[in-house]
Amino acid sequence: MVTELMKGVYWVGVVDWAIRKFHGQELSTHRGSSYNAYLITDEKTVLVDTVWGPFQDQLIENIREVVDPAKIDIVVANHAEVDHSGGLPAVMRQAPNATVVVSQRGKESVEGHFHQPWDFKAVKTGDKINIGKNDLVFVEAPMLHWPDSMFTYLTGKNILMPNDAFGQHYATAFLFNDQVNQEELYAEALKYYANILTPFSGLVLKKIEEVLSLNLAVDMIAPSHGIIWRKDPLQIVKKYQQWAAQEPENSAVILYDTMWDGTRLMAEAIGQGLAAKGVPYKAFHMAVSDRNDVITEVVKAKALIVGSPTFNQGVLPTITPILEDLKGLKFQNKIGAAFGSYGWSGEAVKIIEEHLNRCKIQPVAEGTRAKWQPKSDDLARCKELGQKVAQAINA
C-alpha cells in the first residue's frame, strides 16, 4: 500500500512476508523482509532505489498510483545489489530518458549487473542535485556494506535514505518504528548488523561521525529494508555506534557439534564451569542451529568456546561454516577456547585454536580434549576450562 511519508514523498516499496532465506540461501529471514523504494514528487520526479526483480511489477503499479512512471526524471540507485536495483530495468523501460544517479563505484556495479546504456550520473560526497524546492544531497558510504553504497538525503523534508544501513529484515503491517513491537524490531536490527555490517564496524563509526558533522537535520531515516525510523530517528544511529564499538557483554557462547554426544557432554560441563563463576552463557549445537541467529548471539558475548570431535583428522564439516563466519565477520575484543572428543588422531582442538588465532580471538586457556567418551575427570577438566574462561571474562 503506497504511503505518503511527508508531503510529496511516498513509500512505493514492497513487503515480502514470505522470504525466509536471503542472499541466496546464506541469511535467514524468519520475519520476512521489505524492499523500500521512495518516490519524490517535486518539480522533478525522483525514485530512490527500486525493489527486488520479482516484485518489479508491483513497484510500477505503486508508482502509477502517484504519478505516471514515464514522468520519472531521476532514479537514484544507492546500491547495486539486486534486492534494490532489480526493478531498475522495469523502471527504465517506463522512463527511458531518466538519469540514473549512482556513486562513482555504483556506475561500475549497476552497469555490471544490467549492461544497459542508461544515462548515468556518478556523484560523490557533498554533491547536490536540485529537484525544485528541495535538493538531493549524496554521501558515499563505501563498505556500508558494498564499495558502491551511498546515502541520499532530501533537504526540506530532512529525510535520510541510507539504503541498507539501519535496516532490518522485518516484514510488518505498518511502516514506522513507533508502530511495531520494539523487541522484535531491535532483534532484527541487531541480527542485520551482526551478520552484514560487523566487519565494517570501524567504517560505520567514521561514517556516522562524518554524517553527524554535516549537521543535517534528520526527521526520518528511511532505510531500504524494514521500518522507517520517524520517532526519535537517531536512536538507531546511537545503537549502531554502540554495536560498532564492539564492547561485548560479560557472557559466553559455546558452539559445538557432536557425533555421539561426547563433545556435547563436554560443552555442558564447560557451561557448568562458566555458570559456577556467575557468567551467563548460551550453547548451540551447530548442526541443528541457525547460523545467523547464532552470530547474533556471538556478537554480544565476550567469549567464544568452540568444540568439535575429530573427524577425518579435522573438525566436523557442520562446524566449518560458523568458523568461516568468524573469519569473515572479524569480531573484535573477544577471547576464546577450544574443546572436543576424539578416538584416534585428535587434531580438532588444535585446528580450532589455530583458527581462533587467525580470527584474532585469542584462546585464553589450553583447549581440552577427551579420548572416547569423556570420563568424570575429563568433564572436571571441562568445568575447569569454563571457570578459566569465566575468570578471563571477569578480569
Ligand code: FEO
Ligand atoms: Fe546490500 Fe539490501 O542489499
